[in-house]
Amino acid sequence: MTVAHTVLVVDDQAENLAILGELLENHYRVKVANSGEKALRAALSAPRPDLILLDVMMPEMDGYQVLARLKENPLTREIPIIFVTAKDGATDEEMGLELGAADYITKPIKPLVVLARVRTQLENKRAKDWLKDQNAFLESEVAHRMHDNELTQNASLHALAILAETRDSDTGNHLYRTQAYVQILADALRDHPRYQAILPDDQLKLIVRAAPLHDIGKVGIPDHILLKPGRFTPEEFEIMKTHSRIGADSIAAAMQRVRDADHSIYPNDGTPLAFLDVARQIARSHHERWDGNGYPDRLQGEAIPLAARIMALADVFDALTSKRVYKESLAVDEAMEIISSEQGQHFDPSLVEVFLGLHSEFADIAHRFADPH
Incomplete structure (x- = not known):
């Protein structure tokens, strides 16, 4: 059963309220108010007009x-309003419409005109409400699907990262810790005068999501080197260093293959695959050093992508505070002192300043995600 529309009639003259009420009550549910204040209260009370x-x-x-x-x-701004008045000047009508009235009827009223105008405005409102509901549904559906896609992407990223980590028995909870360190650093940098302009929320999110892929290139390192229970020889270390190129090249190849499959969805500007491009930057450059003595490209200073600079600090801190077969773990304070001593050499100096103010956050993550011994 269709519920009748509710029409609120507002007039300080009881006779006018009676005339309009009698005209409309056979078609609609009618509420009346004989003053402005009562009209405002009636507009907010159930059933709303x-x-x-x-x-x-x-x-x-x-x-x-x-x-x-x-x-x-x-709560009331979307209710259509028809002025009903004895003021019939063009200026009065224009003023009412400029203020937001939907229509303007002059007194003495003509019943058929009133009914036609009311019906038209209610049909318009019904159409607007339907469109609003449809838009809300579509927005909800889009948000839901985007959330599902993001979950799928994150699961895929972690699956790839874990695939690499399973070949390295020493890493344990390394993925969880480093991603959490990256999150904390990126959040803090967002308000830093030097970085806030180049680290908007969407970029920050991409860096955090891409962090687990930093060592994906380890899948290309031979087992006898990757799984060696001790320090590498110089020759072995040179081979180990190639994991940064292997990872970056693999991600770049995957991006190109997707673009080649459908240019209309993935244009060459890389926008829809931005998170993978950030992952590529991190995989290739997280072993670069601020002073230019890193690898594989010997980049220096701000030539190193910001995402990779953040990852470098998180990765080294985790390496220092984690036990390996060839070394014991360091305390958080010791690790922070070492990183502080490398400010402007290994690490971005501004990034180290921010890092040193995050002692408790880093210590908490190191404790929560500590590897079982």
Whole structure:
């Protein structure tokens, strides 16, 4: 059963309220108010009106003032309002419409005209409400699908990262810790004067999501080197260093293959694959040093991508505070002192300044995700 629309009639004259009420009550649920203040209360009380017929000339608060108050309130601003008034000048009508009225009817009223105007405005409102509901549904559906896609992407990223980590028995909870360290550093840098312009929320999110792929290139390192229970020889270390190129090249190849499959979805500007491009930067450059003595490209200073600079600090801190078969773990304070001593050499000096103010956060993560012995 269709519920009748509710129409609020506002007029300070009882005779006018009776005439309009009698005209409309055979078609709609009618509420009445004989003043501006009562009209505002009636507009907010259940059942809320779907349409308001509003007199202009009323004492204390005229129709224009009532309209302004209704438009100020988010709960009533969408209700269509028809002015019903004896003021029939063109200027009066223009003023009412400029203030936001949906229509303008002059007194004495013509019943068929009133019914036609009311029906038209209610049909318009029904159409607007339907579109609003449809838009809300579509927005919800898009948000839901984007969330699902993001979960799928994150699961895929972690699956790839874990695949690399399973070949390295020493790493344990390395992925969880380093991603959490990257998150904390990136959050802190967002408000840093030097970085806030180049680290908006969307970029920060990409860096955090891409962090687990930093060592994906380890899948290309021979077992006798990757799984060696001790320090590498110089020759072995040179081979181990190639994991940064292997990882970056693999991600770049994957991006190109996807673009080649559908240019319309993945144009060459790389925008839809931005998170993979950040992952590529991290995989290739997280062993670069601020002083230019890192690998594989010997990049220096800000030529090193910011995402890779963040990852480098997180990765080294985790290496220092984690036990390996060839070394014991260091305390958080010791690790921080070592990183502080490398400020401007291994690490971005501004990044180290921020890092040193995050002692408790880093210590908490190191404790929460500590490897079982």
